[in-house]
Amino acid sequence: MSILKVNRLTKRFGGLTAVSGVDFEFPQGQISAVIGPNGAGKTTFFNMITGIYVPDEGQIELDGESIVNVKPDRITGKGIARTFQNIRLFGSMTVLENVQVGMHIHLKTGVIGTLLNLPRVRHEEHTSQQEAYRLLEYVGLEEWYNAEASSLSYGAQRRLEIARALAARPKVLLLDEPAAGMNPRETVDLTALIRRIQQELNISIILIEHDMKLVMELSHHILVLDHGVKIAEGDPQNIRSNPKVIEAYLGKSAVEEGVVVE
Amino acid sequence: MSKLDNMRHTLRENKLAQIILLVLFTLVTAAAVYLMERSVTAFLLLLASLLLLYYTSFTNGIKWIIALVLLLVVIPFASSGGTSYDSYMEVATQCGIYVAMALGLNIVVGFAGLLDMGFVAFFAVGAYTYGIFATDQANNFISGDLFPLSGGTFWIFILIGGFMAGIFGILLGLPVLRVKGDYLAIVTLGFGEIIRIIFNNLEKPVNITNGAMGLSSIQPPDLFGFDFTFPHQYYFIVIAILLVVIFAVRRLEHSRLGRSWKAVRENEIAAQSMGIPLIRTKLIAFAIGASFSGMMGVVFAAKQTFIDPTSFTLIESTTILVMVVLGGMGSVPGVILGASLVTILNLQVLTELTNWLNQLSMQGIIEVPNALSPSKMQRFIFGMILILVAIFRPNGLIAAKNRKIPKEVVTGGPHQHHEVPAAPISAKTSPE
Numbered sequence: 001m002s003i004l005k006v007n008r009l010t011k012r013f014g015g016l017t018a019v020s021g022v023d024f025e026f027p028q029g030q031i032s033a034v035i036g037p038n039g040a041g042k043t044t045f046f047n048m049i050t051g052i053y054v055p056d057e058g059q060i061e062l063d064g065e066s067i068v069n070v071k072p073d074r075i076t077g078k079g080i081a082r083t084f085q086n087i088r089l090f091g092s093m094t095v096l097e098n099v100q101v102g103m104h105i106h107l108k109t110g111v112i113g114t115l116l117n118l119p120r121v122r123h124e125e126h127t128s129q130q131e132a133y134r135l136l137e138y139v140g141l142e143e144w145y146n147a148e149a150s151s152l153s154y155g156a157q158r159r160l161e162i163a164r165a166l167a168a169r170p171k172v173l174l175l176d177e178p179a180a181g182m183n184p185r186e187t188v189d190l191t192a193l194i195r196r197i198q199q200e201l202n203i204s205i206i207l208i209e210h211d212m213k214l215v216m217e218l219s220h221h222i223l224v225l226d227h228g229v230k231i232a233e234g235d236p237q238n239i240r241s242n243p244k245v246i247e248a249y250l251g252k253s254a255v256e257e258g259v260v261v262e
Numbered sequence: 263m264s265k266l267d268n269m270r271h272t273l274r275e276n277k278l279a280q281i282i283l284l285v286l287f288t289l290v291t292a293a294a295v296y297l298m299e300r301s302v303t304a305f306l307l308l309l310a311s312l313l314l315l316y317y318t319s320f321t322n323g324i325k326w327i328i329a330l331v332l333l334l335v336v337i338p339f340a341s342s343g344g345t346s347y348d349s350y351m352e353v354a355t356q357c358g359i360y361v362a363m364a365l366g367l368n369i370v371v372g373f374a375g376l377l378d379m380g381f382v383a384f385f386a387v388g389a390y391t392y393g394i395f396a397t398d399q400a401n402n403f404i405s406g407d408l409f410p411l412s413g414g415t416f417w418i419f420i421l422i423g424g425f426m427a428g429i430f431g432i433l434l435g436l437p438v439l440r441v442k443g444d445y446l447a448i449v450t451l452g453f454g455e456i457i458r459i460i461f462n463n464l465e466k467p468v469n470i471t472n473g474a475m476g477l478s479s480i481q482p483p484d485l486f487g488f489d490f491t492f493p494h495q496y497y498f499i500v501i502a503i504l505l506v507v508i509f510a511v512r513r514l515e516h517s518r519l520g521r522s523w524k525a526v527r528e529n530e531i532a533a534q535s536m537g538i539p540l541i542r543t544k545l546i547a548f549a550i551g552a553s554f555s556g557m558m559g560v561v562f563a564a565k566q567t568f569i570d571p572t573s574f575t576l577i578e579s580t581t582i583l584v585m586v587v588l589g590g591m592g593s594v595p596g597v598i599l600g601a602s603l604v605t606i607l608n609l610q611v612l613t614e615l616t617n618w619l620n621q622l623s624m625q626g627i628i629e630v631p632n633a634l635s636p637s638k639m640q641r642f643i644f645g646m647i648l649i650l651v652a653i654f655r656p657n658g659l660i661a662a663k664n665r666k667i668p669k670e671v672v673t674g675g676p677h678q679h680h681e682v683p684a685a686p687i688s689a690k691t692s693p694e
Contacts, residue, residue, distance in 0.1 A: 050535055076537035088532035090525045094664045096672065100518075101525045105537035107518045111546065114517040115510055125517070126671070133672035146666045168537060 003028040003204045004049070004080075004172055009058035011044050011228075018044040020228040021058070026172070026221070031198050031205045033215045035239075036225035037248055042208045043085055045225065046174055049206075050082050051075040062172070077105045079171035083161040083178060085208070091150035095141060095160055098149050099132035102167030132167060139163045139193060155186035159193070166197070173197065175207040179214055187214060194218055216240065224248070280318045284328075287311055292336055295350070296343035302614050305350050306606060308340060309357075316595055333501055338494060351494035355565065357605045358500035359558045362507045364585040364601035365594065366554030369511065371583070372592035372662070373520060374547035375527030376439075377447040380454020381582050384552035386574035387430045388423035388559020390461060390471060392416070393569050396481040402469040413484030413564075420503065420560050427556020430457075431548035439544045442530075454579050462571040476570025483564050496565045503561065507554050511594055514550070516665055523547055524592075577641070581608070584644050588651055590658020599659055604644075612637045 002025035011019045019041040026032045034042050047053040049060055051072035060067050067075050081102070090098050107128060113121045136142040139159040144152060152160060158178055165173055178194070179187045191214050198205050209215050215222065216236045224232040224239060226248040232239060239245055243255045273279050288311040294304035315328055341350035367381045394400050396416070400409040438449045465473035483490045483499070490496060514520045522543045525533040534540050563569050581604060589600020615636040623630050636643070651658065 052531065052535075071539070072531075072534045073537045073539045076535060082535055084532065084535075088529045090528035090532065092528060092662075092664075093521070093524055094666075096667060097521055097524075097664070101521050101533070101538070102536050104518065104522060109518045111514075111519060111550070114513050114519060117513055121517075129667060129672050130674045145672060146664075148664060164536065 001028040002026055003063060004206070005059075005061045006049070007059040007061070009045070009048060009060065010056050011041075011048055011053055012056050018228050019048065019055075019225070022223075022225065022228075022230045024223050024230065024233060026204060026206055029198070029202055029204055030220040031194065031207065031218050032221045032223065033219040034206065034208050034223045034225060035210075035212075035215055036231075039227075040225040040248075041228040042225055043176060044228075046082065046176055046206075046208060049075075050080060050174065073105075076168055076170075079169075080174065081165035081168040081170035081172075082174035083158070083165050083176055085176040085180065087154075087157050087161060089149045089157055089160060089164075091148070093149055094145065095136065095147050095149050095152065096129065096132050096145040098160055099135050099163050099167045100128050102164035103128050103132065105168060135163045135166055136160075138166070140189075155182050155190075158182065158190070162193070162197075166201070166203075170203060172204045172206060175205065175209075177208055177210065179209060179211045187211060190214070191217060274319070277319060280320075284311065284314055284318060287314060288332065288336060292340035295340040299344050300346040300349070302610050305341065305353070306610070308337060309354075309602065309606070311336075313599065334498075338497065342494070348493045351492070351497045353606065353609050355493050355497045355500050356609055357602045358497070358504045359562055360582065360585060360605045361598050361601040362500075362504050362558045363555045363582050364589070364597045365507055365511050366551040367582050368551075368586050368592065368594070368597045369514070369523070369554075370547050370551040371586055372590075372597065373515070373523040373527065374544055375523075376544060376547065377443070377450070378548075378551075379447045379451035379583065380457070380576075380579050381450075381551075381555060382574045382576075382578040383434075383454045383457035384427040384430060384555040385559040385562070385578070386457055386461060386571075387427045387552075388556030389563040389569050389573070390477075390559075391423045391426045391556070392419045392560040393477040393480050393563045394470065395419070396564070397477050397479060399470070399472055399477055410481050413481045413489065416481070416483035416560070416564055417485070420557050423560035424553035424557040427559065428549040428553035430556075431550075431552030432545050435541075435545045435548040439541055439548075451576070451579070454574075454576060458571050458574050461574070471571075474571060476568060477563075478568045480563050480567045480569070482567065490564070493565070496561065499561060500558075503557055507557075508594070508598075510550075510554075515594065519543075519546065581644070584648060588647060588659060590655075590661045593658060593660050593662035596658045596660035596662065603659075607643070608640065612640060612643070 004026040006022060006024050009019055009022045010017065022045065034045060036042055044053065048055045051067065051070055051074070054069055062078055062080060065078070067078060067080075070078070090101060093101070107124055109121045109124055133142060133145055136145050139162055141152075141156060141159055141163065144156070149157070149160060162175070162178065175194070179190055182190060194205060194207070195218060197203055207215075207218070219236060222234060222236060222239045223230060224242070224245050231244045231248060232242045234242070246255050273283070288308070291304055291308040291311060294301060295308050298304055312329060312332060315325055315332070318325065320328075337354065338351070341347050363381070363385060366384075367378065370376050370378045370381070395409060395411050396413070396419070397410050401407055434450070434453050438446065438453065441449055461471045462474055464471040471477070490499065522533065522538045525536065525538055526540060526543055530540060566573075585601040585604045586597055587600070588604065589598065590596025619628075619630045619635060622628050655661070
């Protein structure tokens with residue numbers, strides 16, 4: 001069963017074809033990875049799924065429903081949440097408020113309700129604070145819930161992005177290089193966190209990552225892009241020994257020497 | 263030295279000492295204002311008691327009660343002592359009008375991060391909405407000789423003025439919000455000028471605004487047969503509207519909407535990816551900010567009884583922006599302080615200084631060329647203030663602070679129930 005399906009997905013920037021005719025089915029409830037060398041089109045691929053870019057050709061279906069030409073904020077409402085490669089937190093807001101913003105689509109309060117300070121509104125605000133705090137506990141940031149988001153360490157900021165994305169209660173969670181800039185210790189914690197999210201919350205996870213150890217350890221399925229084209233797909237075992245993948249990462253001579261992607 | 267430190271410490275800890283100090287300060291300044299014929303300094307110090315109150319450590323409820331007593335009883339009563347009652351009240355009323363406008367602009371610039379350089383346009387829309395219908399001007403394009411409407415309609419017009427300004431905010435926002443940052447500033451600046459020029463020229467083919475001649479003898483408000491004509495009467499109208507505005511802003515600030523505004527300000531792409539519709543959120547900021555300005559426009563038109571396009575020039579927009587930046591973008595107490603300071607500087611300090619220098623030169627003590635009189639150096643002084651603020655207080659006089667939420671509130675007290683499994687993961691990364 002696939003949760004997200006892309007069909008002949010293509011995006012061009014002027015003369016450059018960033019993503020070219022990619023087909024893939026992301027399985028429901030599992031962890032998939034999109035890998036490839038720098039400039040392979042991975043982030044462009046994510047940006048099309050989340051609606052930031054409109055694809056030039058092709059189809060994207062979430063649960064059988066097309067999400068091409070749907071605005072990013074509506075796509076979040078349909079069940080896709082993401083984190084960003086270059087952290088995009090709301091820096092001057094508190095850690096708790098950042099997670100509360102993630103809940104935006106599940107809160108109903110409007111202008112009038114806020115101005116009249118209705119009991120319903122106060123209740124919703126209060127429950128959202130508690131839920132946000134529980135999500136912070138889940139990613140291990142509850143101690144700093146009142147701190148300014150920009151004051152967190154790099155690794156903590158990445159985890160806050162995950163908590164914020166989880167607050168939208170997504171069906172699919174897109175993680176764009178979640179381990180970038182983390183030290184080995186933080187990466188181990190992150191690996192455990194991602195696995196827990198998949199197992200406990202039943203969320204399908206798609207991640208872009210350069211840390212091969214993390215990718216091979218976590219993913220059930222891997223999609224490999226190079227120069228915008230799909231060059232391989234399969235489980236970690238297959239990908240590791242795939243000559244095309246080795247060539248893309250390490251060059252032709254590596255294939256001849258029989259190196260394995262690690 | 264240590265004695266002074268001790269005193270400061272005691273003052274910070276001891277609420278009794280604080281209230282004694284506050285009451286003494288207020289009594290002395292109030293008595294000075296009451297007894298002296300005309301003393302700008304005494305009146306400013308009396309207003310400063312509100313600032314003193316802000317820094318006491320009482321709960322918000324108590325602060326509000328004391329502030330209301332100061333605003334509604336002490337300040338009007340103390341100023342009523344001398345012949346300059348109305349000139350004091352005029353300053354206080356103007357302060358109130360500008361504070362409400364600055365709070366409106368603070369929603370747009372401070373919360374949503376949209377630099378609006380033509381904010382006075384919405385003030386003009388409010389003022390003209392009342393001005394046109396509360397004079398016989400409207401007879402030019404609506405038949406039946408129904409106008410001017412009576413002063414009793416003023417109260418409804420406060421809402422209509424706010425509503426009209428809100429509509430204009432949305433009309434401006436729809437095309438303009440496609441551009442960002444500096445471009446937005448330039449486009450809004452243009453819009454502000456366009457509105458003024460339209461009001462200046464809308465006398466042909468149908469005379470709607472009476473052009474550069476302006477609208478005169480606007481009906482004063484009337485409440486059950488009681489006419490409002492003096493500044494000390496408008497003072498209470500302004501305070502009433504201002505209180506509504508402050509409560510509205512404070513509620514919005516910490517609501518779902520306020521968070522969306524700040525999220526859009528901090529990072530548009532992330533905000534949109536969290537499900538926040540950008541255009542809609544920005545439009546609401548424009549509309550609400552504009553409506554505060556529009557309401558005060560109605561009051562302004564009624565108070566002045568005369569409006570013309572020259573009241574709504576670019577310098578007015580800039581002044582309001584200076585108030586927000588000086589006080590602290592996104593900070594409600596900061597913006598209130600900034601707006602009060604700039605208004606007082608404009609209306610009192612600069613004029614008083616000019617008068618004083620004029621007196622000195624008339625007595626032949628010093629010779630001040632006319633071009634250097636302080637009231638003509640308004641822009642220069644604003645520029646200086648802004649540079650100084652940028653260097654020494656880059657976040658404004660009272661910088662915006664995040665609200666800290668007590669632990670019991672977020673954990674839901676002792677009875678915890680977990681919807682998501684909440685075993686904290688083993689190692690934590692500590693923030694720098």
